[in-house]
Structure formats: C-alpha cells, structure tokens
Amino acid sequence: MTRKSRRLALIAACGAVLALALGLILSAMSGSIVFFRSPTEVASQVVTPGTRFRLGGLVKDGSLQRGPDQTVDFSVTDTNATVQVQYRGLLPDLFREGQGVVAEGTLQPGGVFRADTVLAKHDESYMPREVADALKAQGRWQEGKGMTVAPASQASESKASEAQPAPAADKTLGQRSER
Amino acid sequence: MLIEVGHFALALALALSLVQAVMPVWAARSGDGALRAVATPAALGAFACILFSFGALTYAHATSDFSVLNVIENSHTTKPFIYKLSGVWGNHEGSMLLWVLILALFGALVAVARDSVPPTLRANTLAVQGLITFVFVLFIITTSNPFTRVNPAPAEGNDLNPLLQDFGLAVHPPLLYIGYVGFSITFAFAIAALIDGRIDAVWARAVRPWTLTAWSFLTLGIALGSYWAYYELGWGGWWFRDPVENASLMPWLAGTALLHSTVVMEKRDALKVWTVLLAILTFSLSLLGTFIVRSGVLTSVHTFATDPTRGVFILAILILFIGGSFTLFAWRAPMLRQGGIFAPISREGALVMNNLFLAAACATVFVGTLYPLLLEMLTAEKISVGPPFFNYTFIPLAIPLLLIVPFGQTLAWKRGDVHAATQRLFAALAVALVVGLAVLALTWGGPMMAPVGIGLGAYLVVGSVMEIVSRARGYGASRTRGAAAIWRRTVGLPRSAWGTALAHAGVGVVVLGIAAQGWATEGLKTLKPGESLASGPYVATLDRVGPRAGENYAETTAFLTVRNAGGDFVGTVETGKRFYPSRKMTVTESGLLTIGASQVYASLGEVLPEGAIGLRLYYKPLVLLIWLGAVVMALGGAVSLTDRRMRVGAPARARPKSLPSDMAAAE
Numbered sequence: 001m002t003r004k005s006r007r008l009a010l011i012a013a014c015g016a017v018l019a020l021a022l023g024l025i026l027s028a029m030s031g032s033i034v035f036f037r038s039p040t041e042v043a044s045q046v047v048t049p050g051t052r053f054r055l056g057g058l059v060k061d062g063s064l065q066r067g068p069d070q071t072v073d074f075s076v077t078d079t080n081a082t083v084q085v086q087y088r089g090l091l092p093d094l095f096r097e098g099q100g101v102v103a104e105g106t107l108q109p110g111g112v113f114r115a116d117t118v119l120a121k122h123d124e125s126y127m128p129r130e131v132a133d134a135l136k137a138q139g140r141w142q143e144g145k146g147m148t149v150a151p152a153s154q155a156s157e158s159k160a161s162e163a164q165p166a167p168a169a170d171k172t173l174g175q176r177s178e179r
Numbered sequence: 180m181l182i183e184v185g186h187f188a189l190a191l192a193l194a195l196s197l198v199q200a201v202m203p204v205w206a207a208r209s210g211d212g213a214l215r216a217v218a219t220p221a222a223l224g225a226f227a228c229i230l231f232s233f234g235a236l237t238y239a240h241a242t243s244d245f246s247v248l249n250v251i252e253n254s255h256t257t258k259p260f261i262y263k264l265s266g267v268w269g270n271h272e273g274s275m276l277l278w279v280l281i282l283a284l285f286g287a288l289v290a291v292a293r294d295s296v297p298p299t300l301r302a303n304t305l306a307v308q309g310l311i312t313f314v315f316v317l318f319i320i321t322t323s324n325p326f327t328r329v330n331p332a333p334a335e336g337n338d339l340n341p342l343l344q345d346f347g348l349a350v351h352p353p354l355l356y357i358g359y360v361g362f363s364i365t366f367a368f369a370i371a372a373l374i375d376g377r378i379d380a381v382w383a384r385a386v387r388p389w390t391l392t393a394w395s396f397l398t399l400g401i402a403l404g405s406y407w408a409y410y411e412l413g414w415g416g417w418w419f420r421d422p423v424e425n426a427s428l429m430p431w432l433a434g435t436a437l438l439h440s441t442v443v444m445e446k447r448d449a450l451k452v453w454t455v456l457l458a459i460l461t462f463s464l465s466l467l468g469t470f471i472v473r474s475g476v477l478t479s480v481h482t483f484a485t486d487p488t489r490g491v492f493i494l495a496i497l498i499l500f501i502g503g504s505f506t507l508f509a510w511r512a513p514m515l516r517q518g519g520i521f522a523p524i525s526r527e528g529a530l531v532m533n534n535l536f537l538a539a540a541c542a543t544v545f546v547g548t549l550y551p552l553l554l555e556m557l558t559a560e561k562i563s564v565g566p567p568f569f570n571y572t573f574i575p576l577a578i579p580l581l582l583i584v585p586f587g588q589t590l591a592w593k594r595g596d597v598h599a600a601t602q603r604l605f606a607a608l609a610v611a612l613v614v615g616l617a618v619l620a621l622t623w624g625g626p627m628m629a630p631v632g633i634g635l636g637a638y639l640v641v642g643s644v645m646e647i648v649s650r651a652r653g654y655g656a657s658r659t660r661g662a663a664a665i666w667r668r669t670v671g672l673p674r675s676a677w678g679t680a681l682a683h684a685g686v687g688v689v690v691l692g693i694a695a696q697g698w699a700t701e702g703l704k705t706l707k708p709g710e711s712l713a714s715g716p717y718v719a720t721l722d723r724v725g726p727r728a729g730e731n732y733a734e735t736t737a738f739l740t741v742r743n744a745g746g747d748f749v750g751t752v753e754t755g756k757r758f759y760p761s762r763k764m765t766v767t768e769s770g771l772l773t774i775g776a777s778q779v780y781a782s783l784g785e786v787l788p789e790g791a792i793g794l795r796l797y798y799k800p801l802v803l804l805i806w807l808g809a810v811v812m813a814l815g816g817a818v819s820l821t822d823r824r825m826r827v828g829a830p831a832r833a834r835p836k837s838l839p840s841d842m843a844a845a846e
Contacts, residue, residue: 007525014535021539021576028571033551036561054563070703070784070793089703090413090795092785093756093765100760104563133561 022048034104043081049107055083055115056102064097076101076113085113092120182247185235186326189276192283193229193316195221198310199286203302214789215298218305219290225312226280226287233267233280236325240267246332249273249325255338257731265349266339271473271489272325274352278469279315281353282361285389286312289364296385303371311363314469314496322489329506338761341732347407351400355427358397362434364389366462369455370504373511379456383445386458388820390441394434395816401427402809413767413782415701415797417805420569425548426468432541433461434533443527446592450527452512453534459508463501464541470497471548525595529587538582543572571650581635581690584683585642589649603649604642611638625698632694639687643680650676676817685811692776692804702796705787715798716744717779719752724790732757734768737783737792741772749774754783754794776803 009016035056037047045054055076063075071088095101095118105115116122199221206215239247240263243256253270262269268277285306289301296304319325349820368386371379404427409417418424437457443450470493497549521527548562555561575631585607589600601608651669702714711720719739727734736755741747754770770781777800785792 006522010531013523013532017532017535017539017576018522021543021572024572024575025543028547028568029550032565032567032571035566036563066785070705090782090793093767104565169338 036102039076039078039081039083042083042113047107049109052104052106054102054104055085055113056100058084059095059097059099059101061097070077076103083113084111085115087115089116089118091118094120096120180697181235181445182239182244182326182328184230186324187499188228188232188322189316189326191227192232192279193313193320195225195228196283196316199225200306200313201309203306206302207299212298213563215302218302218309222283222286222290222305222309225309226283229276229280229316233276233799236273236276237264237267240264240273243336244332245334245336246330247325248312248327248329251329251336253339256335256337257729257761258338258344258566259374261346261349262339262344266343269339269343269348272323273407274356275315275319275323275473276325277353278356278511279312279319279359281356282308282312282315282363285364288457289367290391294385294388295381297381300368300371300382300385303374304367307367307370308363311367311500314499318489318492318496318836321493335761338759341759341764342411342449344759345407345411347403347411350778351403351407353400354396354403355400357724358393358395358400358434359427359430359468361389361393361396362430362458362465363464365393365437366504369458370507372455372515373507376511376514378451378515380445380448383441383454387438387441387445388432390438391816391820394438395432395813396432397427397434397819398809398813398816401431402656402806405809406806409802410769410771410780413769414795415699415769415780415799417696417802420547420566421471422548423468423472425544425569426464426471429541429544429548430461430464430468432537432544433457433464436537436541437461439530439533439537443530447521447527449521450478450531450534451515455512455515456508457534457538459501459504463497463504464545466497466500469806500535522594524590524597524673526587526590526592528595529583529590531584533580533587536576536583540576540580541572543576544569547572579637581686584639584686585646588642588646588679588683602647606645607638607642610641611635622698629694629697629767632690632697636687636689636691636694639690640684645688646683647672647676647680674822675819678815678817678822679814681818682812682815685808685813685815688804688808688811690808692801692806692808695801695804696799698800699802700798702794704794705791706794707789707791712794712796714779714796715800717749717796717798718742718744719779719794719796721779721792721794722736724786727755729757731761732759734758735783735786737781737786737794739770739794740782741779749779752781753780754781756783756786773803776801776807778802 034052034054036056039055039057040049042055054147057076057078060075060077060082063073065073067073067087071086072091073084073086074084075084077083085105086108087103087105099120102119103113103115104119105113105119107113199218202217202221203215206212206217236247236249238244238431240254241260243250243254243263245251245254249270249272253266253273258266267275286305289304289308333558364385368382368389372382376788393790400426401731404424405417408419409415437454440450440457444454453464470490471487473493524818547568551562551564586597586600588601590596614637615630618633619627619630647669650672651665653668698715700715702712704710704712706712706721708721708723711718713719719741722740724735724737727736734755734757736753739752739754741749741752750772752770752772755768757766758764759766759770767783769783772779772781777798780797780799782795782796782797786792
C-alpha cells in the first residue's frame with residue numbers, strides 16, 4: 001500500500017464512523033426524545049393522545065386514591081388546569097399531595113394520563129426545575145420564596161424560605177420510581 | 180480557632196498555587212533554573228495547606244462543631260460516625276474541597292516523581308497544574324466557603340440527606356474524583372508540550388502511568404456509583420443514562436481512547452496531535468462533568484437545590500480552560516512534528532479504529548446530554564433525552580468496537596495479518612458462536628439481543644485468554660510444546676500484556692452482565708403476611724412486618740423468605756422504610772439476596788394499616804458481573820501500572836528486547 005492510499009483508507013474509515021454516528025444521532029433524535037408539558041398545555045390540546053411526554057406540576061390535594069393491585073390515581077395541577085393520572089407501581093418516598101411531581105407516560109383518548117414513571121423531589125427543599133418554571137408561568141412561584149399562594153403553602157413556603165443550600169454530593173441520588 | 184486556621188491555610192494554598200503557576204513560565208523566559216525549581220516546593224506547599232484545610236473541616240464534622248455552617252447543614256449529633264466523616268464531602272463545599280485536595284495531591288506527586296521527564300516539561304506541567312489549583316481554590320474561597328461560622332451556634336444540625344447516609348458516599352466520590360482530577364495531569368502534560376512545541380515518545384511514556392491511574396480509579400468510581408444507585412434507588416436499574424452519569428461516562432470514554440492512543444505514540448511515534456487533543460478533551464469533559472453536577476443546569480435525578488452564582492463561576496472556569504487550551508492547540512499543534520502514517524491492518528490500525536469508535540460513542544453521549552440544554556436556550560422548549568436515545572446510538576457503535584478488541588490484541592505492530600489473527604482467534608470465535616447459539620436455543624422466545632450480548636461477552640473473555648495462551652506458546656518458529664518453556668514464557672510475559680488481557684476480559688464480563696439483564700424479571704403485588712410473590716425462578720413469601728430500630732432512624736421492615744421453584748429454602752430478604760426524625764424524611768431500603776452472581780431484589784412500597792405491604796420483587800440474573808467486570812478492568816489497569824516499562828523512576832531499558840529479569844533468573 002502506498003502512503004497515499006494508506007492516508008485515504010484512514011480518512012475513509014474516519015468518515016464512515018462519523019457518518020454512522022451522525023446518522024444514529026439524527027434518527028434517534030426524531031424518535032426518542034420526550035417533551036415536557038404542563039397541565040395547562042395538556043388542557044389546551046397541544047398534545048396528541050398516544051405521544052409520550054413528561055407531565056409536571058403539583059399533586060392536587062386530596063386527589064390521591066389507591067386502587068387494588070398497586071394502582072394509584074392522582075391529579076397533577078399547575079393551579080390553572082388539572083390532569084388525571086393513572087399509575088401502577090410503587091410511588092417514590094417523597095411523593096406527597098401538594099408537592100411537585102414529574103410523571104412520564106402517554107395521554108389516553110379519554111384525557112387520562114397513563115404514567116409508567118413517576119419522579120418526585122429529591123430532597124425536602126427542592127422543587128423539580130420544570131415544575132418550578134411551569135408554576136412561574138402561572139405566577140405561582142417566585143425564585144427564592146417558593147409557592148406564593150395555594151396548595152400546601154405552609155409546607156413549601158417554610159421549606160423554601162429557609163433558603164438552605166441543600167446537600168449535594170457529586171452523585172447524590174434522587175427519588176425515582178419506575179415501572 | 181482550627182476552622183479559622185483551616186480557612187487561612189486555604190488562602191495560603193491560593194497564593195502558593197499562583198507561585199506554582201507563574202514562576203516556571205517566568206523562568207522559561209529568563210532561563211533561570213533556580214526560579215524554575217520553585218515550582219516543586221510550591222506544589223508540595225499547596226498540597227500541605229489544602230490537606231490541613233481539609234483536615235480542619237473533617238475535624239469540625241467529626242466533633243459536630245455546630246458553629247460552622249457547613250456542619251449545621253449536613254450533620255447531626257445522632258448521625259453514625261462514619262457518615263460524619265463521609266459527610267465532609269456529602270455537600271457542595273466539602274466535595275469541592277476534596278476536588279482541589281486531589282488536584283493538589285496529583286500536583287505534588289508530579290513534583291516529586293523520580294521519572295525521566297525533562298526538567299522544562301516537568302516545570303511547565305506543574306505550572307498548568309498550579310493554574311488549575313489556583314482557579315478552583317479561588318472558586319471555593321469566593322463562592323463556596325466551607326468555613327463560614329454561625330453565631331450563636333445552634334445546639335443541633337440539620338443532618339445529612341438520608342439518601343447519602345450510606346457506605347456508597349464514603350467511597351464513591353473519592354474514587355470518582357481521583358479519576359476525574361487525575362486526568363488534569365495528562366491535560367497539564369499536553370499543555371506543557373504545546374507550550375514547548377515538542378512532543379515525543381518520552382512524553383508518551385511520562386503520561387501513560389498517570390492516564391492509567393486516573394482511568395483505573397474512574398472505572399472503579401463509576402462502577403461503585405452505579406452499584407450504589409442500583410441498591411439505593413429501589414427500582415433495580417444499574418444505569419439511568421442520566422446527565423450526571425453521562426458526565427462521568429464521557430471522560431471515561433475519552434480517557435479510554437487516550438490510554439490506547441498513547442500506546443501508539445510510545446511504540447510508533449504516531450498519532451501525536453490526536454493524543455494531545457484527546458488529553459485536552461478528556462479533562463475538558465471532566466470539567467464539563469463538574470459543571471453539570473455543580474450548577475444544576477440539567478435536570479437530573481441527582482439534582483439538588485443549587486446556587487446560580489456558582490454555576491456562572493464554573494462556566495467561566497470552563498471557558499477559560501477549554502477555550503484557552505483549544506486556542507493554544509490550534510496555534511501550536513501545526514508545529515508538532517507529524518508522525519508516520521501506517522497500514523490499516525496492524526496493531527496501530529486497530530487502535531485507531533478503537534479511538535474512532537470511542538470518540539464517536541463519546542460524541543453521541545455528549546449530544547444526548549447537552550442537546551436538551553441547547554434546545555431550551557434556543558426555543559424554550561423542554562425535552563428529556565432518555566434511555567431509548569442512548570440505546571439506539573451507543574450500542575451500534577459499541578458492538579463493532581468490541582468486535583475489534585481481540586483482533587487488536589492479536590495483530591502485530593506495523594503490518595498485521597488478518598488471516599493469521601483470525602486463525603489465532605478461532606477458539607474465541609467458535610466459543611462465542613456456540614455459546615450464543617446455545618443460549619438462544621435455550622431461551623427461545625425471549626429477548627433477541629441478550630444471546631448476542633452473551634456471545635459477544637464470551638468472545639471477549641476467551642479472546643483475552645487466548646491472547647495470553649498464544650503468547651505463552653510462542654509464534655511460528657519459536658512455538659514450543661514443552662510445559663516448562665510455556666511456564667517460563669507465561670511468567671516472563673510483560674505485566675502490561677497481563678494488564679491488557681485482564682482489562683479486555685473485564686470488558687467481556689461487563690458485557691455478559693449487561694446482556695443477562697435482558698432476562699431480568701419483576702413482580703409487583705400487594706402482599707399480606709403469608710402471601711407470596713414470584714419473580715423469575717424464585718418466590719418470596721412475606722413472613723411478617725415489624726419495626727426495627729437503627730442508630731438514627733426508625734424502620735418498618737418487611738421480612739421475606741425466598742424459595743426456589745421447587746419450594747426449597749434459598750435465603751431471607753429484608754426491605755424497609757426508614758424514617759429519619761432529624762429531617763422528617765422517609766427512605767426505602769431495598770433488600771438484596773445474592774445467589775452466585777445473580778440477585779433477588781426486594782423493594783418495599785406502601786405499608787397499609789392492616790399489615791399488608793406493596794412489594795416489588797426483581798430477579799436480576801448475573802447482575803453482579805456488571806460491577807465485577809469493572810473491578811477486573813481496573814485491576815488490569817493496576818497490573819499494567821506495575822509493568823517495568825511504566826514504573827515511575829525506572830530507567831528506560833537499553834535493549835528493549837532483552838529478557839525480563841525474572842525470566843532470566845528462572846533460567
């Protein structure tokens with residue numbers, strides 16, 4: 001093999017692997033990313049039933065109901081709109097009524113959200129960022145102050161206003177529950 | 180008082196690291212050898228100061244000194260002593276202090292290492308290391324001071340997050356940081372070489388032990404973190420593909436590529452510019468990881484409340500080092516003398532393919548991790564990139580890479596022979612095919628990828644064993660059949676050959692473990708005492724639910740007996756809900772029953788008033804292989820490190836082909 005053809009072989013190999021990686025990324029991007037939606041967006045029919053997405057908001061007070069065989073029903077609200085959620089599995093330890101939650105799953109034709117993953121907060125003074133943003137959009141959340149009105153305000157307000165930097169090790173593990 | 184001295188020591192370390200950063204560069208301009216030599220005591224002094232500072236904080240945590248804000252926020256008098264110690268780095272400030280402690284430790288090690296590094300290269304390396312230390316100590320002092328006092332001191336602290344009160348916290352961050360930060364040395368060497376405008380095999384030999392050390396620790400750190408997540412989070416996953424985990428995977432992939440490219444550079448004097456680029460990339464990805472974890476810009480299962488000003492500071496550090504080093508690279512790299520180009524079918528050709536696939540895999544992880552951030556900045560649309568993306572992009576790149584591994588080991592330098600290599604790998608290929616097909620037949624109707632993975636894992640393990648066997652037997656004319664000669668050759672094989680074989684076999688073991696998860700099963704049920712739940716070949720029966728007291732928590736425990744399908748007793752499992760009164764927080768403690776390399780994993784759900792519980796029961800076949808394989812890989816790195824060629828301080832052998840001393844002694 002001449003020097004020139006060796007160089008050509010090297011460049012061809014680089015190009016092939018890069019093209020493969022790029023192709024994989026592009027085709028995966030179109031199929032496997034999941035959008036975040038607030039209950040208001042769901043109510044305004046942005047989401048087509050059957051698409052996977054993440055629903056974030058607060059667990060509505062008094063909405064949690066346990067059914068047989070480890071099924072649970074609860075509602076997620078951003079104080080403007082509310083979405084009914086169905087889930088089968090163990091809920092994370094920090095799942096509470098009036099607290100932030102992110103659920104991943106699909107919207108059923110009847111408007112019920114069927115979740116296969118439920119994520120809650122990771123420690124007592126933390127609100128999932130998307131949830132905080134969604135509530136900010138509703139004017140219900142202020143940076144550093146937490147919830148301004150409504151659900152479980154005493155709990156979240158006192159927690160957030162203490163403004164402690166929460167413990168965070170490099171690999172501190174959050175709460176997660178998944179089916 | 181000690182706290183103030185600790186704080187002062189940190190300020191002193193800031194000054195010393197500045198001296199360490201500036202003096203060698205100044206000396207290079209003035210040509211003053213004495214001035215250049217200042218870098219060594221400065222590096223040692225900075226390390227001593229940071230060590231003292233870290234000791235002061237540890238003492239405050241150990242004695243529960245609640246006049247220190249950091250201790251108040253993360254400790255409690257009832258917290259077990261070991262968690263008081265590990266709690267030092269179980270928070271942002273303390274973990275950053277650990278970060279710079281390891282940084283300064285590596286600086287001090289470079290300063291005292293008795294290797295054959297030319298003095299200018301060493302001084303420049305120390306200068307770069309000094310600059311990194313300076314910037315990070317400045318970060319701690321200005322935004323994350325762990326020594327802030329509180330007056331009046333409260334009587335009790337807020338306690339450490341119960342999720343962190345685990346042995347995992349004691350060992351995972353230090354190991355991971357040694358890995359992350361260890362790559363700062365290869366980065367410093369790369370920048371020093373760019374400043375010098377000269378790079379050669381001596382450079383590669385100097386860098387290799389540091390790369391091996393950092394890589395081995397990073398491998399262990401990632402594996403421990405994965406096992407910790409597996410048992411702590413209660414849903415039995417061993418990898419989330421979460422931003423923070425990706426953050427540690429990216430430097431590992433780049434570091435693995437670096438490890439292999441330095442071999443090519445050392446042996447063949449090629450791939451110089453690429454190796455320098457990889458060294459810069461690897462540490463840049465470590466810094467990026469630190470940024471992702473510390474700033475909380477990406478939503479992660481690991482995210483806790485964070486302070487935005489810190490994120491801005493770390494972003495500035497990131498821009499300084501990554502931007503600065505790439506600018507320097509663009510300016511100086513063309514001056515580095517290019518090495519030769521070589522045949523595609525050769526050891527170095529295979530190593531280039533290894534680098535290509537690792538870099539491409541690293542790039543897909545990078546895109547998947549940062550794309551959500553970019554999209555949100557540009558369009559305000561929030562997305563999450565989950566496991567499907569990473570499975571879809573990473574696995575197709577990993578499979579060809581793994582197929583090349585045994586070939587790369589077998590091919591000769593300069594010009595390899597695919598036909599001969601295939602013949603030598605015949606056993607591995609045959610075993611892989613037979614094992615894969617047998618598993619496929621036995622599990623027909625199950626997941627299709629799992630038998631493929633098992634075959635691939637077997638191929639890697641057998642391929643590594645065959646490499647050692649064929650080297651012991653010898654090739655061609657020197658091939659022998661005498662047991663004594665084979666024994667002598669086996670013992671006389673260089674340690675790096677053993678290390679390579681071990682590390683590659685370790686990869687195979689990991690692949691076996693991952694593939695076997697295709698057959699993992701789970702059961703979910705509401706159980707009353709006496710009732711059973713099956714998962715895989717095992718059945719768990721709830722014996723009773725009762726309270727159990729811990730040192731600083733109260734636990735409601737479910738006691739279960741595990742039997743096999745035939746009804747024979749296998750073992751017991753206990754899983755509970757721990758309530759920590761100090762934080763009013765409940766944490767699920769999963770129960771594990773290890774059967775060989777497999778595990779039965781129980782996770783407790785809601786405890787209902789009538790004594791019934793929600794239970795999730797997983798059967799995880801061969802799951803321990805995932806982490807054991809990683810340990811074997813790290814062990815391979817350690818064995819390589821003891822190779823004569825690699826030993827820091829060992830002079831380069833005059834005749835590279837001479838017999839190793841132990842072999843000469845045996846004859």
